Amino acid sequence: MLSVRRDICAYCGCCVSVCPQGALELIDAYLDVGSSCTSCGICAKACPLGALEVKDEGPL
C-alpha cells in the first residue's frame, strides 16, 4: 500500500497530477490517499522529495 511520509511531503500536488486513478487529493497541508489507489507507484517516482513509498503489505 501507499504510505505518505508526512515529515517529508511538501504538499505540492505533483503526485496528484500523475495518478492514473485519481486516487490522490491535496487538501491544504494534507495528502489524502483514496480507496481507488492501486499502489502502482507512479506517484512515488514523480515525487520531487521522496515522500511517497509503496510498501509491501507482507503475508496476510
Added chain:
Amino acid sequence: MKDHYDILVIGGGPGGAIAARTAAELGLSVCLAEKRAAIGTPVRCAEGIGTEAIAEFVVPDPRWISAELHGAKIVAPDGSSLTLSSEQSGNKVGYVLDRKVFDRELVWQAAAAGSDVVVKTRATAPILDEGRVRGAVLDFCGTTKRVSADVVIAADGVESKFARWCGIDTTVPLREIMSSAQYLLTDLPLDPHVTTFYVGTSIAPEGYLWVFPKGERSANVGIGISGRKSGTGHRAKDYLDSFIASRFPKAKQIEFIAGGVSVCRPLPCTVADGLMIVGDAARVVDPITGGGIFNAMFTGRMAVQVAAQAIASGTPSREALMPYDLTWRDSPMGKSIERNYRIKEVFITLSDEKLNAIIQTVGKLDLKEFSTFNLVKELIFRNPRLLLDLAPLRDIFK
C-alpha cells in the same frame, strides 16, 4: 456566499482571479472559492513572466515585481554559455514577480470589481444533473454548502480534481510532469537582471535548472526534471542540492518549495456541459519554459467571455461553451504551446555533446522578439547542421 451564481470559480490563482474579475466586470454574479487558507501561499512557481504578457492584464506595480530582467543566459553541460538579449525590447524582457503579493492583488481586483471571494473553502464534488455540471459542493471547515452555478470554471491548478470528478481524464503522463523543487536563496553572487538556465543530463535530465534573480543578492534557484528520470537518490531535490552545494555553497535559505509542472499537450477538450477548465488545470503550460501565469490569465479571461455569451443565450451547454476551446487553441498562445511541445520533444533527445556544440558556436544572441521560437530559429540560422537533428520540426522552421 449565495446559493446561486452565474459563475463559480474553483481556485484563486491567476487564472481563477482573472476569470472572477472578468465575470464581475461583465456584470455577472460570481464567486471565487480558494481551498487554501490564504491567497498566494504557498507559491509554487519560479515567478518569471514577459513584460508584455503581464501588461495585458494588470498595470505593472513595483509592489509585486521583485526584479526586472534585461536578458537571459543558457549554460551548457560543459559550462560554456549563450547570452541572450533584446535591444528591440529596450532590453526589458521580463519580470520576476513576488507571487504572494501578485496573486493577492489579482484577487483584490476581482473582489473590488464585485466578485465574492471565500478562502479555506474546498470543492468536494460537482453538482451533476443528467451529466450537466450545475454547481459544486463546497466545504468550509466542516460545513457543507451546495452552490449552484450556470457555469463552473475549474481553475484548480496542477493538482486539479474538479474536472476529473466531472469525468474528464486529466492525468499527466509520468514522463511529462516536471518534478520540481526550488529554494529562495540569499547571499549568493548573481547578476540581478539576468535569468540563468542550466541544461544537461547530469544537471537536470529532460528539464532544466534555473536561477531567477529576486533582487541584488537573492534568487529563486530551482529545478524541474522529467518524472521518468526521478527516483530514489536522484530526485529533483537531490540534483538541486548538489548544484547549490557546488555553485553557491555560502548561500542561505529563505524558503523551500516543491511542485509539479505539466509539459504535456493541453487537455483534448477544455469544456463540458456547464464546465470550463482553465490554466494549469487545462494543462496549458508552455512545454519548453514551463511558464503558465500568462496562459492561465489568458484562458481565465477568455473562458468567462464565452461563458457570458452562453449564459445570455440560454443554456451553457458544451456546444455553447465550445468557442472557448476553439479560440484559445487557435490563438498565438495555443499555437505556441503546440509548436513548443514539438520542439521540446526533439530537444529532450539531444545529447550533452550536442548541447555543448550548439551553445559554443553561438555565444551571444540579440533577439528581436524574446521567445523560445525565435531563439531556436536563430540557433538553426547560425548552426545549419542542427537542422539534421531537428528534422521532425522542418515544417516549423522552413
